[in-house]
Amino acid sequence: MNLNEQIAALRERVRQQRPLLHHITNFVVMNDTANVTLHIGGLPVMAHSREEVAEMVAAAGALVLNPGTLSPEWVESMLVAGKRANELGIPIVLDPVGAGATTLRTTSNRRLLEELQIAIVRGNSGEIGALAGMGGVVKGVEAVVEADDPVAAAQELARRYGVVAAVTGRRDIVTDGKRVMMVDNGHEWLKTLTGTGCSATTVVAAFAAVEQDYVLATAAALACFGLAAELAAPQARGPASFKVAFYDAIYHLSTDQIRAGAKVTEAQM
Amino acid sequence: MNLNEQIAALRERVRQQRPLLHHITNFVVMNDTANVTLHIGGLPVMAHSREEVAEMVAAAGALVLNPGTLSPEWVESMLVAGKRANELGIPIVLDPVGAGATTLRTTSNRRLLEELQIAIVRGNSGEIGALAGMGGVVKGVEAVVEADDPVAAAQELARRYGVVAAVTGRRDIVTDGKRVMMVDNGHEWLKTLTGTGCSATTVVAAFAAVEQDYVLATAAALACFGLAAELAAPQARGPASFKVAFYDAIYHLSTDQIRAGAKVTEAQM
């Protein structure tokens, strides 16, 4: 089975298994990521209360931690949920929104990486650079200066914390520190909408829930996400009509479309 | 006046009276339910702070309690608002999101039912089954196993707490424990979007604000909600374009459309 066949098979597996994705995420994107979860084929639940997160995560196929509108109490809940996920072998996907922008964001994300066994981290070049200590400037939640060398930053982060690290941008990079996969799907319209990074993370979590090769799962998810954007773009008259077409495309994304359109390469390092 | 005429008359009454719907609801759907409130003809307000909920609810036509992203503090605010609503005779509509999925959700919803006089409870088959102790399994916020007998579960819940209970699904069931109304409007696209149950609850609250026969109000609201989905479906190319067409249809839903399309029957028990 070639790579695009494998990606298409994973997308179908999400549809068939309908994994529950437990999100502890930011207020801005909750509605969007719940919808993206449904459209890709999973079941969403948003639950942040310390009193229930350990019980909720036990039913999940993956746990998404996204401290985009963090407070210390929510970070504590993320730790409670994450520790239980680790006990149960449920993969955790971290979206370090705004790491590098404030001390609270940088230290909270580092703490999650240190105290939990995170499976996958997906961020922009500035966030991953900031966490790896290898350049990148984050203003708010946007990378205004890229990491010096995104591949090296991702590899450093991957090795330091034993995670799969993904840097998304014009070209997405996915690595466990050794293997490196590149994804060349995507579209410029994605940058005109809030929360597209967060939504990409949700799709990564859906794939990680059904495939334990997290490098492959992450690259496959990012290819599907980017390909849906490409397929939607011709219907866009602006960012909002793009969003409608994009969500419709995620929902319909088919084996034939993935076979023809996914652009993933494994780098020879 | 036959039943469909009555339903159409209620829909117009909402437009004319513009009831304020005070929501204490979850983060995922706040934007959606505020828009649905406006589209059906009401005025939305979202207010959760213990310091203001008793004052805010006094101006409302109905109070919506939706612990979909609950925390103990928010449940306390729900109790404060609910007690004031009870004193003032303002109907409370409860959406027990995720009841059955965690202990916190089940006990919090039971506590709301025990300490407040709830007018109407609307949930999926799993949630109502869990609260009635009559089967149903909830994973996250989705009924993955239906209640053993949804009509019996709704009747049990209605009798136990003195509420009108509504189970929504392919066929919606509305009962006060004695009378049973069935609603056969709706569309499969609704299941591809987050928060459609919460939005249905909002429409129920709008109708309960203008009609004290809560069995009729609930069935009428669910018929209008489902009918708008049916009218929107031909314009859908996927879930997001369906959502746009659906909200437009809620706004425009007319007496003629309701006369022709509402499908409500009163069961002979």
Place this chain on the structure above:
Amino acid sequence: MNLNEQIAALRERVRQQRPLLHHITNFVVMNDTANVTLHIGGLPVMAHSREEVAEMVAAAGALVLNPGTLSPEWVESMLVAGKRANELGIPIVLDPVGAGATTLRTTSNRRLLEELQIAIVRGNSGEIGALAGMGGVVKGVEAVVEADDPVAAAQELARRYGVVAAVTGRRDIVTDGKRVMMVDNGHEWLKTLTGTGCSATTVVAAFAAVEQDYVLATAAALACFGLAAELAAPQARGPASFKVAFYDAIYHLSTDQIRAGAKVTEAQM
């Protein structure tokens, strides 16, 4: 340069400078105002935690304070962020959502006006009337009775707190207590959606980040916002399709469209 040329130039300046707009805002509109920020040309960040707001605001071009779903803790964070913004000369734009509806809302907004140097306040007629003590009744977040004299109420508020006050409605009024500008752009569809006032405030903040004449910046922003609504209206089949077209129009709003369509007049008092 005539007035419409100036407005068009400001709109381009936002696109070029990409100001970061730090929002401490309500849960209902976070997604909408983040998208509107991107579409008008800025960078959004939503951050409310007391532990990071002072650091975050230091990178911002403007600070938006919107206590639409307020709690005492969030108001404290607004004060922390606002004091730092004042030290750094970063303009603060206040959206006093629901002032007049509850004691908590009225007193919290007054406290923000008293303890901070607010640059601009934008509200509906009821909110501004309530804060100025000059009539207006707010039900939830809607002005159900207009201020007795919106121009006089805005002028009173402007003088009392040394702010630019904007009352939006069929005709928008902007004043620093002496100069008065009127904006006649806008469309009825805006009233069918939640959070359009909040989104107007976001656009005002974007313009205030690039222009220190806050009367001009506010009037220009409101003209652009209203003009985008006018341009979108022909594509609307209802409120949701209007919203899609409106956001697309904000993104594309061009110098030629502003030259031809902005309707701002400076009143001779």
